[in-house]
Amino acid sequence: MFAHLLDAARYQFDPMHTFSSRSLIDVFTVVPLFLQEGGFSYCGDLCPRPSWVTFSYIRAVRVLFTWREIENSSIMSEMEEFTRAMIRSLIKFIVIVIFFAGTMFVFETLGDLPGGSDKELSTGMGSTSFMTMCYYTFVTISTVGYGDYAPSTVLGRLFVIAVILGGVLFFSIETGTIMAIAKLSATGKGKFTPRNPKAKHVLVIGGGVVSGSISVLESFLLSLVSSSHGDKVPEVVLMAPKGPEEEMVALLNTRWATRANIKYLWGSPASVADLERARISNVEICFVLADLNNHPMREDLQNIVRAAAVYRIYKTPMLVMMMEAKHIKYAVQAGIPESMCCGLDDLEISTIASSCQCVGLSTMIINLALPDIEGLDEYEPQDAWLEEYMDGASKELYGLQLRESYTGKDFCQTAREVYEDCGVMLIAAQDRDGQVVMNPGSRFIVQDSTVFFCIANDEDSLESIRRHEGRDWLIAYENNRNAAIEQVQTERRRIAATMSRPALLALSELNDVGNEMGNFGADGEEDDRKTAYISRTRSVAKSTATSKRGGAMPVGVVGRAGIPRGGAMGRLGYPRIKKEEKKQKPVQPLPSGSDALFEEEEFVSLPQCQEEIVKRGNHIVIIGLDNTGSLFPQITSTVRQLRTQVLPTPMTSIPITILYERPVSSKILEFLAEHTNVVYIQGSPLKLRSLIRAGVDRCAKLLVISGSGASGGGAETIMMDQDAILLQSIFESQCALWSHMPTVICELQVPANIKQLSEDVLSKTSASASIEELNVKTTFSSKGTRTHLRYASGLIVHRAEFSSLFAAAYYTPGVLDLLKSMCKAPQSPFSSIVWKIPANKEIIGKTFAQVFSEMIKIDAIPIGIYRRINPKKGNTLPIVYTCPDPSAIVDCGDCVYIMASIDWCKSHAMYTEGIFDTPREEVEREEILFIPRLSQIHEANDGEGRDEQALNQLSIQLQGMGEDGTLREHGKCPLGHRLKPICTPDEGWACDECSLDSVPAGTSMYGCKKCRWVCCMECYDTHDVSESPYEPSIPTLPRNDMSRRNAKYLSDDDRNSDT
Incomplete structure (x- = not known):
């Protein structure tokens, strides 16, 4: 009764509400129930005794009405629509069962109505009647069938027919409703319902x-x-x-x-x-x-x-x-707002270009930003290197504000104290301009509002040093950035106020938009006309050369001006290109027998200056894998970063060769002409002829930039990287013929495609391994995308992972600014970037904590170790160890990643010696003078067994390695090549690579031990250090006239005979 009064009050006692379904249910269910309980003792003949007949079960229908009202309110708005539909169907089912069961119970208890009883006849089936047969027929065709209980009254059987019809309709309708909701949700036309309504x-x-x-x-x-x-x-x-x-x-x-x-x-x-x-x-x-x-x-x-x-x-x-x-x-x-936008090319191209100067940086950056690698708790013996790699990959980037006790100290002092206290490595800070600066040095004084970025194991390790928990530091970070933006806007408004037409200010800011990242109208009409012209020129050259060569496929010529004698490249212009076409001679066909190896192709645009670059070697080759011409912005951006003016001259003087299939526009040629020793070759990167002409067999670094992957065709993911996989296969099949294997940094579209590449086929130790050994070796690390050895060494860059870096900004806002600062080109000599310095006598044998403590005092921050090749641990390639354990030992042959300015690297030669290549132009004279001496030595070795005599007659002044094998100051290679640490536990320096044909294979140069296999661990393990002093040796030439091959690529028989 109270509920009825509340319901009536809800409708403001509207008279019409009395005839609503809710009111009628209340009347027919509550009033009889109240009467049969004797609520009116004076009713006399109206209710002489309590009645067993009750219709209270009908009130179950009110439950369904109430649930609909709840759904229409905002209480259930947080519940998923499919879940609400399931609950609604369950309530309907319960209400129907109660209603049908109660009604059936009343009918069967009351019996048949007067005059409505069924007349039965005795038959073979038993007592039957027409109504019984109707009931039997209906329950049979409805597939319900008889049960243990069946109604015996006519009214009951009629009601059962209605029940069966209602049940079938109910389940059909509700099933269709639920399926429609599920289909709607599956197609995305539903509404999102969170699991936790309070969470965003x-x-x-x-x-x-x-x-x-x-x-x-x-x-x-x-x-x-x-x-x-x-x-x-x-x-x-x-x-x-x-x-x-x-x-x-x-x-x-x-x-x-x-x-x-x-x-x-x-x-x-x-x-x-x-x-x-x-x-x-x-x-x-x-x-x-x-x-x-x-x-x-x-x-x-x-x-x-x-x-x-x-x-x-x-x-x-x-x-x-x-x-x-x-x-x-x-x-x-x-x-x-500009702070809400980030360019992907800033991260992708800068990381790839920086990896060319600092191999392994891409792996370090991505591992710091991405979450921990899961599923690797135990390692096989051949994967022992994973212990250190996984420890570094588990490190994460965090933002924080330090406690007030650090205010007023310089950055380096603060970084040293924080690292000694809790092992947290401060690497960057936000300056007064709101920018994230890597290692600002001792000149940077910590302010109360300064925001820092650090590398740590987890967030718990920050408890003792940070001022606020959670993301409270983000408030200060945004305030600093907004203050800097406001200053810029204030200055902008001031300039606009002085202009007669302020709208021109915005126009002037957009003047250089088209040229900032090297996109020089590659899609414009002018380039279409130039492309058509070049294509026609190539066709004419093709037909002319074919007639002169007797039908052989020509090599078309669309080249550039050659490099002048001094090595600098003149300014390129389109008329000069056409002049060069007339001067260029067609490339002669290869001798018979080599045609199968060097396949003919439609065109290779080869400038004359490229021959000089290839002859010298040690250059950088940039390969574009795309046939749409969309990689020109990436290529020009890479060249711009490699040619940053503030970088040391030895780094910016390394020649660069670009191999791309698309014809280049005049604007891009003009851009390339502004940089010295940069050559563009138009040719197919998947043709061996183009690769050899670009000098991939003699280069030092090789960057492979992947395009959009649209040429892969279909939905098969492996085809997204078909060109990169084929290119890697070419390198693997030809590396045994090359004098050395360059450092190949390749970009892949799909991370899972790295599993198609072998882990160690490009390593030094795999060159002498048999095919059976390479096939048998399948490591656990090769099954992952971020544990693959090529990725761990920084030789593979996953393009898809750069989009994952944006997800890292959800947990650490500002991380994208930090990562861009780590890989972007330096803006001034005082800008800090990441360097990879070889471990010298000042570092070798010390723990990383000791190295960090010593170098932070001189404004350099070590952030990782590039572990050398160690076949005993299973890494046949070097690996990146980010933020090593403080007790980790720096071994001989390792390199250390540091954050320091360019000015610092120039002024601390004791640490940076070896990271700058000596310009080739300065040693040409020394090479020419030394070659005749080597020729005399070769004559002394021609089959007369006078190796030792030739060795005694050879007098070469070598510095750096004492008679007792100890390391001295950096010496000088007799041929003038740059020196690098040898990859054995010996402390010494070895000649990097010898690209001169007159130097015989197996020639041991400066700093080598008796065995000529400088990087052969097996030979080193069997060699007795005290057996003989470390001195140069000129062993016998290998058999089969293979004098141009590097010793490390000889066969096992040649190795055993010459060692």
């Missing part, structure tokens, strides 16, 4: 979700929702204006995606209704991912529109991935 979630939009590679999106999500983040993992909503494809559905059904509650919504960021379905008001940050396979300009503009549509209405914090950093200004003009 992440929204991901952009071309990376709409049409991007699923491997890139998977890498981003894996980094974002990794279980290593613990309770901080957010729920994720993906939104795209189409239904999920098969690959997307498979991704969402994975165990880790289901655990993290990653949902897909079919909608547009420009639709307010779709954003409300994604609960935009509860979004913590919105990521706008780019489709790496799309055209950069087109993709960036589309993502700017998407981001602006969200930010304009809701002001949601976001991070927009721009394919090219120069397009960020367009985003700013659209109303998106």
Whole structure:
């Protein structure tokens, strides 16, 4: 009765409410129940005694009405729609069962109505009647069938028919409703319902979700929702204006995606209704991912529109991935704050270019930003190197504000005290301009508002030094950056106030947008005309050369001016190119017998100056793997960073050869002409002729930049990297014929494709291994993408992992600024970058803690070790050990990663000796003078067994290695080559590589032990140090006239005969 009064009051005692379903149910259920309990003792004949007949079971229908009211309120808004539908169906089922059971009980208890009893006849079936047969027929055709109990009254049987019909209809309707909701949710047309209504979630939009590679999106999500983040993992909503494809559905059904509650919504960021379905008001940050396979300009503009549509209405914090950093200004003009945008090329190209100067830096950067590698608790004996590598890969980047006790101290003093107290390594700080500066040095004084970035094992290790817990430091970080932005805007407004037309100020800021990152109109009409011209020129050259060579396939000539005698390259212009075409002679066909090895191809554009570069060797080759011409911005950006003016001259004077299949425009040629010793070769990177002409067999470093991967074809992921895999296969098959194996840094689109590459086929120890040994060796590390030995050594760069770096910004805001500072080109001689210095006598044998303590005093911060090759531990390639354990010992042959300025490296030669290459031009005269002496030695060795006599007659002044084998100061190679630490436990220096044909294979140069195999660990283990002093030796030439081959690539028979 009280509930009825409340319900009536709810409808303001409306008279019509008396005839509503709720009121009628109350009347027919409450009043009889009240009467049969004797509520009115004076009713006399109306209710002489309590009645057993009751309709109170009908009140179960009120439960269904109440549940609908609850659903319509905001109480259930946090529950998932599918879950609500299941609960609703369950309540309906319970209500129907109670209603049907109660009604059946009443009918069977009352019996048949007067005059309505069924007349039965005795038959072979038993007592039957027409009504009985109707009931039997219905329950049979409905597939229900008789049960243990069956109604005996006519009214009961009629009601059972209604029950059966109602039951079938109920299950059909509810099943269809639930399936429709499930289908709606699967196609993304539902509404996102979080598991925890109080927690915020992440929204991901952009071309990376709409049409991007699923491997890139998977890498981003894996980094974002990794279980290593613990309770901080957010729920994720993906939104795209189409239904999920098969690959997307498979991704969402994975165990880790289901655990993290990653949902897909079919909608547009420009639709307010779709954003409300994604609960935009509860979004913590919105990521706008780019489709790496799309055209950069087109993709960036589309993502700017998407981001602006969200930010304009809701002001949601976001991070927009721009394919090219120069397009960020367009985003700013659209109303998106510059701090919310980041160029992917700033990270990708800068990291690859920096890895050329500092091998292994890419692996260090990605491992610091990505979550821990899971599933590797135990290691096999052949994977012992993983213990140190995994320890370094588990380190993470954190932002913090230090306690007030550190205020007023310089950065280096603060970094030393923090490292000694808790093992945390401070590597960067935010300066007064709001920028993140790597190792600002002792000149930087810690302020109260200074924000630091550090490397630590976990967040718990920061407790003793940080001022605030959690992300409270982010407030100071944003305040510092906003203050710097406000200063810039104030200055901008001041300049605009002095201008007669202030609008021109914004125009002047965009004048150099098209040239900032090297995109010199590669897609313009002018380039189309130039491409057509070059193609026609190539066709004419082809037909002419074919007629002169008797039908042989020509090598087309579209080259550049040669390098002048001094080594500097003259300015290039398009008319000069056409002049050079007339002067260039066609390349002669190779002798018969070699045609199978050097296959004919359609064209190779070879400038004359390239021959000089290849002859000298030790150059850098940049290879572009893309047939669409979209890699010119990346290539020019790489050249710009390698030619940064503030870098030491020996680093910027290394010749660079670019091998790319697409014809180059005149604007790009003019850009390349501004840098010395840079040559562009148009040719196919997958043809051996092009590779040999580019000098890959004699170069020092080889950078392989992958394109969009669109040429892979189909959805097969391995085809995304088909060109890179084929190129690596060419290197592996030809490395035995080359004088040495260059350092190959290759970019892959899909991280899983690294499993297609062998771990050690390019290493020094594998050159002499048999095919059976290489096939048998399958390590546990090769099964992972980030534990693969090539990745651990910094030779493979996963392009998809750069998108994962954006996910790291969710946990450590500002980490992208930090990573860009680690890999970008230095802006001044005082800018700190990462260097890889060889371990010398000042470092060898010391613990990393001792090295850190000594070098921090002189404004350098060690951050890692590049471990040498150690076959006993299973690493046939060097590995990156990030932020080593303080007790880790620096061995001979290792290198140490340090953060220091260029000025520091120039003024501390005792540490940096060996990292700068000696310019080849300065030693040409010494090479010419020394070659005749080697020729005399060769004549003394021609089959007369006078090796020792020739050795005694040879008098070479060598410095650096004493008679007792101790290490002295850095000496000088007799041929003038640069010296590097040898890769054996001996403390000495060895000649890096000898590219002169007149030097016989096996010639032991400066600092070598008696055995000619400088880097052969097996030979070193069997060699007695006290057997003979360390002195140069000229062993017998190998058999089969293989004098041009390096000793380390000889066969086992040659090794045994000559050792």
